[in-house]
Amino acid sequence: MKARPYPGWITRLFIFAMTALAATGMMQMPLAKRYFISEIPGLSWTADFFIVHKLHYIFAILLLFVVALVVVHWLRDWRKQLALSTLGRTRVIILGGLIISGCLRVFRNLPNVTLNPDIVVTIEWVHLALTMVMGGVALAALIRKQSAYARKP
Amino acid sequence: MTKKNRKVGVSRRGFLKTLGVGGAGMLIPSGALAAQERVPQPSDGELATLLDLSKCIGCGECVSACRESNAAKFPEPKKPFPEMIPASRAKPEDWSDKRDLDGRLTPYNWLFLQNVEVVYKGEEYDINIPRRCMHCQNPPCANMCPFGAANKHENGITRIYDELCMGGAKCRNVCPWHIPQRQSGVGLYLDLMPSLAGNGVMYKCDRCYQLLDKGELPACISVCPEDVQTIGPRHEIVAQAKALANKMNGFIYGLEENGGTNTIYVSPVPFDLLNKAVDKGKGKPHMKQVADVMADETNLATATLIAPVAGIAAGFLGLGAKLMKIAGSSGESKGDSDES
Ligand code: HEM
Numbered sequence: 001m002k003a004r005p006y007p008g009w010i011t012r013l014f015i016f017a018m019t020a021l022a023a024t025g026m027m028q029m030p031l032a033k034r035y036f037i038s039e040i041p042g043l044s045w046t047a048d049f050f051i052v053h054k055l056h057y058i059f060a061i062l063l064l065f066v067v068a069l070v071v072v073h074w075l076r077d078w079r080k081q082l083a084l085s086t087l088g089r090t091r092v093i094i095l096g097g098l099i100i101s102g103c104l105r106v107f108r109n110l111p112n113v114t115l116n117p118d119i120v121v122t123i124e125w126v127h128l129a130l131t132m133v134m135g136g137v138a139l140a141a142l143i144r145k146q147s148a149y150a151r152k153p
Numbered sequence: 154m155t156k157k158n159r160k161v162g163v164s165r166r167g168f169l170k171t172l173g174v175g176g177a178g179m180l181i182p183s184g185a186l187a188a189q190e191r192v193p194q195p196s197d198g199e200l201a202t203l204l205d206l207s208k209c210i211g212c213g214e215c216v217s218a219c220r221e222s223n224a225a226k227f228p229e230p231k232k233p234f235p236e237m238i239p240a241s242r243a244k245p246e247d248w249s250d251k252r253d254l255d256g257r258l259t260p261y262n263w264l265f266l267q268n269v270e271v272v273y274k275g276e277e278y279d280i281n282i283p284r285r286c287m288h289c290q291n292p293p294c295a296n297m298c299p300f301g302a303a304n305k306h307e308n309g310i311t312r313i314y315d316e317l318c319m320g321g322a323k324c325r326n327v328c329p330w331h332i333p334q335r336q337s338g339v340g341l342y343l344d345l346m347p348s349l350a351g352n353g354v355m356y357k358c359d360r361c362y363q364l365l366d367k368g369e370l371p372a373c374i375s376v377c378p379e380d381v382q383t384i385g386p387r388h389e390i391v392a393q394a395k396a397l398a399n400k401m402n403g404f405i406y407g408l409e410e411n412g413g414t415n416t417i418y419v420s421p422v423p424f425d426l427l428n429k430a431v432d433k434g435k436g437k438p439h440m441k442q443v444a445d446v447m448a449d450e451t452n453l454a455t456a457t458l459i460a461p462v463a464g465i466a467a468g469f470l471g472l473g474a475k476l477m478k479i480a481g482s483s484g485e486s487k488g489d490s491d492e493s
């Protein structure tokens with residue numbers, strides 16, 4: 001596995017947030033009960049839509065913090081020393097889409113906000129589709145041992 | 154409806170007089186006051202309905218009208234239903250042989266009547282409560298639907314699109330009144346992976362959107378011989394409800410419930426009495442006080458704004474800025490070998 005030049009805790013926080021978002025994101029769909037996931041000791045909360053929903057928000061908050069931090073470093077300094085790999089660039093774009101669509105969902109959920117239903121459907125399916133695509137690309141990156149987004153050229 | 158509670162109630166005409174007749178957008182059903190009659194327009198924004206429970210005689214006209222008005226939307230399931238996995242958990246729900254059932258909410262019955270006899274301040278009341286979707290101002294059924302199948306519209310209607318709904322019944326689970334009802338054997342899931350995901354389509358009151366779109370009143374409102382319901386812009390309906398409650402020394406349900414609903418009940422007796430007395434259960438909603446179930450999410454939304462700002466600030470403060478010296482070579486650093 002290629003090592004990452006950036007601090008390990010940033011990587012770990014990012015991977016933790018992404019994994020937790022993928023897990024709580026999938027649980028937005030009503031499958032925890034149907035597929036006995038909530039039956040597993042310690043996982044009964046997966047069947048509580050409100051808990052999973054709030055957790056998804058909390059992990060999104062964590063992700064937004066890490067991403068903003070990294071973006072600042074990238075713009076100020078890192079881009080002079082590092083280069084994004086092709087798979088890294090692909091994932092940055094997908095991540096951007098996930099964040100935008102996710103934040104639009106958060107916006108839509110606010111009281112006093114009523115978006116056009118067609119727009120909501122689009123946001124929803126973009127978010128869901130990008131989750132799947134991200135899963136695929138992340139897997140490809142792992143197999144090709146390119147899970148680091150950027151390396152020193 | 155007894156003589157007693159008729160005394161408490163106010164006739165529509167008298168009521169309108171005391172109010173100086175509702176605002177411009179106020180809608181009065183049936184012919185009597187044709188001059189004031191006005192069907193809400195899109196520009197009216199969020200519409201709400203007012204149900205004056207002192208007037209309802211429990212005739213059931215609204216229930217039949219709802220069925221007639223929406224018959225074309227009712228599910229025609231394909232049978233036999235596809236096998237679902239795991240069979241012990243994914244059980245079909247079938248109401249197609251019980252279409253006439255009107256004692257609860259079903260996919261074929263979006264409105265039903267609850268009847269209660271209660272004693273309040275030494276007086277006996279016989280109250281009929283038309284029950285259907287409350288059309289929440291911030292509806293969890295719509296906000297939480299992972300497919301975008303349930304949506305609130307600008308005119309205050311929350312609608313479930315039958316062509317997108319997967320029938321997972323999450324909306325029923327998160328609805329404080331568990332309003333939407335499921336019919337298996339119809340909908341999108343049949344075309345995807347019917348054995349693995351989905352279980353039909355959810356149905357509930359859509360406030361006769363097809364009639365409102367045409368500039369007509371929802372069926373249950375126009376048919377009612379007692380003019381129990383009024384529809385209009387929410388702020389006007391709220392003012393009217395408060396005035397009515399004041400006048401009858403009554404109580405209001407829906408102003409605060411789940412953060413506010415676009416269905417406002419006004420009753421001469423307290424709602425906790427009604428709640429205790431109503432027959433509750435599946436398809437038979439309670440009348441409890443309901444806190445805003447999306448309140449935490451609303452607060453967390455602020456944090457999603459703060460998080461990137463904090464991240465940017467931390468970035469400028471140099472948190473984690475230092476890159477490790479691995480000089481482009483691979484496999485040297487240890488710290489992050491645990492990642493995927
Ligand atoms: C800042 C980033 C993100 C935000 C603000 C966010 C927010 C949301 C929201 C509000 C929902 C809708 C849940 C509901 O209301 O029913 C949702 C759903 C979901 N999220 Fe995220 N999300 C983010 C990132 C991610 C990421 C990175 C993943 C996966 C890697 C993910 C996976 C999912 C999935 C699978 C769903 C369910 C499908 C859907 O509703 O479209 N989310 N997300």
Ligand code: SF4
Pocket residue numbers: 208209210211212213214215216266281283376377378379380381382
């Ligand atoms: S039609 Fe009117 S009076 Fe009759 S049950 Fe319905 S709301 Fe009550």
Ligand code: SF4
Pocket residue numbers: 286287288289292293294295311327328329330331332333357
């Ligand atoms: S009452 Fe239930 S079904 Fe109706 S809008 Fe509110 S949450 Fe949705």
Ligand code: SF4
Pocket residue numbers: 218219220222223263264285357358359360361371372373374
């Ligand atoms: S508004 Fe229409 S769909 Fe809703 S209860 Fe009344 S008649 Fe039925």
